[in-house]
Amino acid sequence: MSRPKILIARAISPEVVTVLEQHFEVQSNQDDVAWSPTELAERLQGIDGVLTTGSQRIDADLLAACPQLQICANMAVGYNNFDVAAMTAAGVQGTNAPDVLTETTADFGFALMMAAARRITESEHFLRAGQWKDWRYDLLAGAEVHGSTLGILGMGRIGQAIARRGAHGFGMQVVYHNRSRLSPELEADCKARYVSKQELLSTADHLVLVLPYTPEAHHTIGAAEIASMKPTATLTNIARGGIVDDAALAKALANKTIAAAGLDVFEGEPAVHPDLLALSNVVLTPHIASATMGTRWAMAQLAADNLIAYLGGQEPVTPVNHLEHSRRSAA
Numbered sequence: 513m514s515r516p517k518i519l520i521a522r523a524i525s526p527e528v529v530t531v532l533e534q535h536f537e538v539q540s541n542q543d544d545v546a547w548s549p550t551e552l553a554e555r556l557q558g559i560d561g562v563l564t565t566g567s568q569r570i571d572a573d574l575l576a577a578c579p580q581l582q583i584c585a586n587m588a589v590g591y592n593n594f595d596v597a598a599m600t601a602a603g604v605q606g607t608n609a610p611d612v613l614t615e616t617t618a619d620f621g622f623a624l625m626m627a628a629a630r631r632i633t634e635s636e637h638f639l640r641a642g643q644w645k646d647w648r649y650d651l652l653a654g655a656e657v658h659g660s661t662l663g664i665l666g667m668g669r670i671g672q673a674i675a676r677r678g679a680h681g682f683g684m685q686v687v688y689h690n691r692s693r694l695s696p697e698l699e700a701d702c703k704a705r706y707v708s709k710q711e712l713l714s715t716a717d718h719l720v721l722v723l724p725y726t727p728e729a730h731h732t733i734g735a736a737e738i739a740s741m742k743p744t745a746t747l748t749n750i751a752r753g754g755i756v757d758d759a760a761l762a763k764a765l766a767n768k769t770i771a772a773a774g775l776d777v778f779e780g781e782p783a784v785h786p787d788l789l790a791l792s793n794v795v796l797t798p799h800i801a802s803a804t805m806g807t808r809w810a811m812a813q814l815a816a817d818n819l820i821a822y823l824g825g826q827e828p829v830t831p832v833n834h835l836e837h838s839r840r841s842a843a
C-alpha cells in the first residue's frame with residue numbers, strides 16, 4: 513500500500529521532518545519559500561495532509577482545488593488562517609498546536625509588557641544614539657510593574673499563565689475579562705478577579721490581550737476603548753493583528769492617551785502601520801512570542817503527531833473541528 517503524501521508548507525525543525533519521513537512521502541519546503549496561495553494549491557495536488565503555519569490561508573477555494581487533501585495541521589495555537597466552517601463542510605480535518613507554547617508565549621507577553629512599561633527599547637535607542645550625557649532623576653522613567661494592576665483580556669491558557677506570573681512573581685492585582693468566567697479554583701490559582709470589559713479597561717495599569725481572533729473580535733480595542741484606559745497605562749497585544757485598531761492606537765500613543773504599548777502582532781502583518789514605526793513609546797516585535805527553538809520544535813512535533821494519528825486512521829490529538837463526514841473515510 514502506498515504511503516500517504518504530505519506537504520510541509522514552511523521550513524521546520526529538521527528532526528520533525530525526519531519523523532514525518534518515517535510515516536509519509538514528504539514534500540518539504542526547507543528552503544522556506546513563502547508560496548503564494550496559487551502555488552500552495554499547485555503543490556497540494558495529490559497531497560493527503562499539509563503541515564501549515566499561521567500564514568497559509570485554508571479556505572473553500574483552496575479545498576475545492578485540492579480534493580485529495582484530508583487534514584491541515586497548523587503549527588500554531590491560533591487558527592484564524594483556517595476557514596473552519598469551509599473545512600468542516602468539505603470534510604477536512606483541522607488541528608492546531610495548543611499547550612506546548614503556553615509558558616514560552618506567556619514569558620514573552622510578560623517581557624513585552626515590561627519592556628513597554630519600563631521603556632527598555634526606547635532607552636537602548638537613546639543610548640546607542642549617543643544621547644546619554646548625564647544623570648537625571650527622571651531619565652526615561654517608566655511605569656511601575658510590581659504591585660500594579662495587571663489586566664488580561666482573554667483568559668485562556670496563555671492568559672492564565674501571564675496572570676500567574678503577575679500575581680505570584682510580581683505581587684500584581686490581576687483582573688480579567690473573558691467570554692466565560694473561570695472556575696473558582698482557577699481564579700484562586702491565578703489570583704484573578706473577573707470584571708466587565710469596561711472595568712478592565714479603566715482599572716488596568718497594564719492591559720495584555722490574549723484572545724483569539726474571530727471576525728467578532730475585530731477592533732475589540734479601538735479609539736473608544738483606549739480612551740477609557742488610564743493615561744499612565746500600557747497596552748500589550750500578543751494575540752492577533754486586527755484585534756487592535758492599529759491606526760487608532762498610533763494616534764492615542766502620539767497624543768499620550770495611554771503611556772506606551774507593546775505589539776507582537778499587527779493588522780496586515782508583516783506590514784506595520786507607518787505611524788507606529790515613527791513612535792518611541794511602542795515596542796515592536798515581529799510575531800515571535802512562541803519563538804524559542806524548543807517550543808518551535810514542540811509545535812512542529814505536535815502538528816506531526818496530528819498528521820500521523822489522523823492519516824493513520826486514529827483521532828487527531830488536538831482537533832479544531834468535528835467532522836460529520838470526512839474525506840478520509842470517503843477515500
Ligand code: GLV
Nearest residue numbers: 587588589590802
Ligand atoms: C502564534 O501566533 C500562534 O498562534 O501559535
